[in-house]
Amino acid sequence: MSDTPATPVQTPATGSSRPTNGSGRDSFSEFKRAGGALYRSAEVDGRLLGLMIALALAWIMFDILSKVFGQGGDSIFGGSFLTPRNLFNLSVQTASVAVMATGMVLIIVSRNIDLSVGSLLGFLAMVMATVQKEILPDIIGFDNSLTWIIALAVGIALGALIGSGQGFLIAFLGIPSFIVTLGGMLVWRGGAFLLASGRTIAPLDPNFSAIGGGTQGSLGRLGMDLGVGSATLSWLLGILVVVGLVVLVVMARRRRQAFEFPTRPRWAEALIVVVGSVLVLGGVWLVNAYEWPIRVAQRYAESVGIEVPDGGLILSTGIAYPVLIMIAVAAVMTWIARRRQFGRYVYAIGGNPEAAELSGINVRRTILLTFTLIGVLVAISAAITSGRLDAATNALGQWNELFVIAAAVIGGTSFAGGIGTIPGAILGALFMQTLQSGMVLIGFDTAQQNVVVGIVLVVAVGIDTAYRRRASS
Amino acid sequence: MTVEDWATASEGAPAPEPEAEVRARVDTSGTPLVEMRNIRVAYGGVHAVDDVSIDLYPGEVVGLVGGNGAGKSTLMKALSGAHPPDSGQILVDGKPAEIGNPRQAKRYNIETIYQTLALAENQDAPANMFLGRELKTRMGNLDDASMEAATREVIARLNPNFQNFKSPVQSLSGGQRQAVAIARAVHFNARILIMDEPTAALGPAETAQVRDLIKQLEKEGIGIFLISHDIHDVFDLSHRIAVMYHGKIVGIVNRDDVTPDDVLGMIIMGKSLEEVTSEERAKLH
Numbered sequence: 001m002s003d004t005p006a007t008p009v010q011t012p013a014t015g016s017s018r019p020t021n022g023s024g025r026d027s028f029s030e031f032k033r034a035g036g037a038l039y040r041s042a043e044v045d046g047r048l049l050g051l052m053i054a055l056a057l058a059w060i061m062f063d064i065l066s067k068v069f070g071q072g073g074d075s076i077f078g079g080s081f082l083t084p085r086n087l088f089n090l091s092v093q094t095a096s097v098a099v100m101a102t103g104m105v106l107i108i109v110s111r112n113i114d115l116s117v118g119s120l121l122g123f124l125a126m127v128m129a130t131v132q133k134e135i136l137p138d139i140i141g142f143d144n145s146l147t148w149i150i151a152l153a154v155g156i157a158l159g160a161l162i163g164s165g166q167g168f169l170i171a172f173l174g175i176p177s178f179i180v181t182l183g184g185m186l187v188w189r190g191g192a193f194l195l196a197s198g199r200t201i202a203p204l205d206p207n208f209s210a211i212g213g214g215t216q217g218s219l220g221r222l223g224m225d226l227g228v229g230s231a232t233l234s235w236l237l238g239i240l241v242v243v244g245l246v247v248l249v250v251m252a253r254r255r256r257q258a259f260e261f262p263t264r265p266r267w268a269e270a271l272i273v274v275v276g277s278v279l280v281l282g283g284v285w286l287v288n289a290y291e292w293p294i295r296v297a298q299r300y301a302e303s304v305g306i307e308v309p310d311g312g313l314i315l316s317t318g319i320a321y322p323v324l325i326m327i328a329v330a331a332v333m334t335w336i337a338r339r340r341q342f343g344r345y346v347y348a349i350g351g352n353p354e355a356a357e358l359s360g361i362n363v364r365r366t367i368l369l370t371f372t373l374i375g376v377l378v379a380i381s382a383a384i385t386s387g388r389l390d391a392a393t394n395a396l397g398q399w400n401e402l403f404v405i406a407a408a409v410i411g412g413t414s415f416a417g418g419i420g421t422i423p424g425a426i427l428g429a430l431f432m433q434t435l436q437s438g439m440v441l442i443g444f445d446t447a448q449q450n451v452v453v454g455i456v457l458v459v460a461v462g463i464d465t466a467y468r469r470r471a472s473s
Numbered sequence: 474m475t476v477e478d479w480a481t482a483s484e485g486a487p488a489p490e491p492e493a494e495v496r497a498r499v500d501t502s503g504t505p506l507v508e509m510r511n512i513r514v515a516y517g518g519v520h521a522v523d524d525v526s527i528d529l530y531p532g533e534v535v536g537l538v539g540g541n542g543a544g545k546s547t548l549m550k551a552l553s554g555a556h557p558p559d560s561g562q563i564l565v566d567g568k569p570a571e572i573g574n575p576r577q578a579k580r581y582n583i584e585t586i587y588q589t590l591a592l593a594e595n596q597d598a599p600a601n602m603f604l605g606r607e608l609k610t611r612m613g614n615l616d617d618a619s620m621e622a623a624t625r626e627v628i629a630r631l632n633p634n635f636q637n638f639k640s641p642v643q644s645l646s647g648g649q650r651q652a653v654a655i656a657r658a659v660h661f662n663a664r665i666l667i668m669d670e671p672t673a674a675l676g677p678a679e680t681a682q683v684r685d686l687i688k689q690l691e692k693e694g695i696g697i698f699l700i701s702h703d704i705h706d707v708f709d710l711s712h713r714i715a716v717m718y719h720g721k722i723v724g725i726v727n728r729d730d731v732t733p734d735d736v737l738g739m740i741i742m743g744k745s746l747e748e749v750t751s752e753e754r755a756k757l758h
Contacts, residue, residue, distance in 0.1 A: 255618045256618060258618070259618050259619075259621070259622045261618070261621065261622075335614075338615075339614040339615050340613075340614065340615065341607050341609065341615060344596075344600060344604075344607060344615060347593070347595060347596065348593040348595075348596055348600070348604055350595065351593035351594045351595035351596055351641075352591070352592065352593045352594055352595075354589075354591065355589075355590075355591035355592055355593050355604070356593060356604070356605075357555075357575065358553075358555055358575050358585070358587065358591045359575065359591070359593075359604040359605035360574070360575045360576035360579055360605035360606070361604065361605050362576075418593075418594070418595035419595060
């Protein structure tokens, strides 16, 4: 019953108490550990890095292809993909799926699934539209400045309630999440139709539709309204994020030093800060380079009484609100996943549900809360999607559950449970949207897009599985 | 583990009686640390544990032995809260204890090292050691640095070569994983420790470490239930040995009063010491 090896044991003279598995295998794992140490010393997630590289390659490829097959544009490669306009739109289109994907990570990590998010998005969008267009006007009148926030609060509260209800059925009654949310998928899609008798509710409250982005829903417009200029706020935010990044890195280092733990090499920390800053400030530069459409700028100038200079008024669009929301959600969800007890429990349950239970973790409550959380996130995405469209239709969010799951999975979330990151899911969502937007520029129709997206999904997960198998063996 | 395995196991290695130190009797005059009375656990009509009573005193090691399916692990799951009994009573320090789940058991300082180790494979050693009892900063965030520091300290005593505090435990060796599971049980002031096959996955050096640990813990006044298939482990470490057979305890004997062969006879025949005849004993060999 003891696991004494069949081969003669070479016990190290140092008095090591490690089990002797045969020296050949040991030195190999030693070698692998040394290779991994390079990665680990920078504490950079290899899979995330791979995804970023794949994303960069896809962007360049689509830019070149858009020149060859499409109309082309004025980017550095002569295409229309790497233009401020396209990348701004890409960031806005990514936001809705990305917000939900951060919640889907925790659901899948804890070995569940949520198929209802697309339908729930449609239902909550319809509820929020009904509240702001048909209920609130009777109570607080039209064009009240509180309309948007009341509608949003109702949507979020209802999202939390519905998510909790589904979570209760899954965690406490033991009905498989696949079934509960498959039912939810039908119920909420039908509910969206019944609620408004199949009508489309439009237009929405202007403040509410700003949540969806566009010229009206970006920091450039806010800066103009506040009189600080259209580019200022975006730059300010970018600089704040960079400062925050430096503070986080320094604090993490101090904390490890206080306990005399090994720290990351300084070059690795410097690299992270530099690369992070370049990405953040580059992104800000890009969205500031996207100018307001001439007519919109002109109308705005007339409405506030600014003189339009020769050659037209050039204003920066800046960071769109949905992108701000996405960044905030990503930050909060990363904090929940990595720094909070709840997040640790979610991952522990995914790693070994039985062990989690034996450790005294309240597994049922934790599972229920993951569904509450995704309900809230779906409500936020519903506001973004309907705001962007400036309408609530009963088909809103159709197929979104599949995009959201695909984003999480492309971002490295494992269906086996226990593995997945929030930043990965955001990148996964960006990758999905890149494919769609890129194919539109090339001139692919919907059927062709579906074929490509389907293939890429399977290939991406295949690569990820192979990578993981190699890493664990 | 079959009956044959038991027999060969006893044949293969010489019985340790001659050189074994006499285990000093534990003071059993006071209140037992734990008393389990008339415990019954049924799995779908089968009585996995049938009307079992057993007690444990401070500083005492009680070995639980028996063939597969004898009910050892099920009995201990009733105490650890993993599977509450259908009927029966558990007293801790002489007072009735309500143990309906692992969380409640931990409130009575009952800690368990499971045979499966019960580790979250995707988490690192500190996260596993503090699983369910995380240290937090004033802001309510996880205090990973403090948890890592405490883990380093505890594990250094168990296994000085353990260095891998940042990797998921699934990438660790069997001995290292065991160290994490043991560290988790002993760090939180266990008074009652359940060890289910603590050395089954270990090499000789690590087994020796676990044995040393058990002797150290009993000196600190901790009561230990030790489940083991290894009759020599049980004989070296226990003060009393409880033999289970088909869900019942067939006898609880003082370790100093019996030989390993006596216990083996009880395990295989499912009879108390007095009932095992000399012919039956002869057949074992």
